[in-house]
Amino acid sequence: MPSKYRPQLFGWIDDLDKGPRYVTSTDERLLYANDNYCAFIRKTLGNQLFYFFLSAILTITFIFLCSLSMDFFSILVDESDYKTFTIVMVGMTAFIVGMYAVIIPELYQNFFAKRGEPIIFNRKTEKVYINESYFFNFKFWRNPLMFLLPAKRRIKEYDWTDLHGIVVHNYSRNALTTTIMMVCKPGTHQTIDHIMLDPARSGIGSTFVWAWINSFISYSSSVNLNNGRYLTTQEDKFTRNYIKGQGWPQWMLEAFNARSLDELTQIKQKYGIKE
Secondary structure, eight states, X not given: OOOSSBSOOTTEEEEOOOSOOOOOSOOTTEEEEOSSEEEEOSSOHHHHHHHHHHHXXXXXXXXXXXXXXXXXHHHHHHTTOHHHHHHHHHHHHXXXXXXXXXXXXXXXXXXHOOTTOOEEEETTTXXXXXXXXXXXXXXXXXXXXXXXXXXXXXXXXXXXXXXXXXXXXXXXXXXXXXXXXXXXXXXXXXXXXXXXXXXXXXXXXXXXXXXXXXXXXXXXXXXXXXXXXXXXXXXXHHHHHHTTXXXXXXXXXXXXXXXXXXHHHHHHHHTTOOO
8 A cells, every 4th residue: 555645755665653652761862851842853873973984985987987987988989889878877777776866865965964963753733853964854856056055944834733754664684663754735745845754764763753653742751851861850951051152043042942833823923923
């Protein structure tokens, strides 16, 4: 059965239901939680460094192959070996598409990601906040001009009711999966944006982050607010290490702890933020 969210993403495995789960353990990506909001990073430092160096090596290899191919192409044309020339061109074209769609975005994503790209979930207002690299977004085709702005970030507020989880296969040799939140038009299954939630996971932990967040938003008793990297009483330490100086708008910093939609409206009016 295909995904109910359209357009369906390549490598789709399953749509994820919303609602509380029985959570028995914590997760290394959980940074902080209090009674109002929780914060998850989406890439550990180890993963970030590994994928940065991998994509950097592939990028250097691509540049080297391009420099060699110029002389090689001229030789093939001079020898009228058009069959080999066509095969090589197809291969190079496929590699260029791969560089454009996957490898360079992965390089930018990991180099310009800030502190694991934390994502904030407020359960009192049911709002979700992201401040992430443009290339962290789960897209296949991008505006080529964006490659000239590698440090560009997108900062957005979403309604939890419009976010829906899916799992996709990343086709690596380790059979890792990725959990993505599909941003849909209100009341529909038409996707208008994507948020990467858990980039690379295997085995039983493949949907753990999704389960924890759903349990948190549902006020499930199975959630321990002190299971994160920082205790509930260490909010100042958490914000100092992961939030401050990372480009978050001041109104969002206050919105993290908003205890109702009315309070959130007051915060937005205070800073002149239009709905």
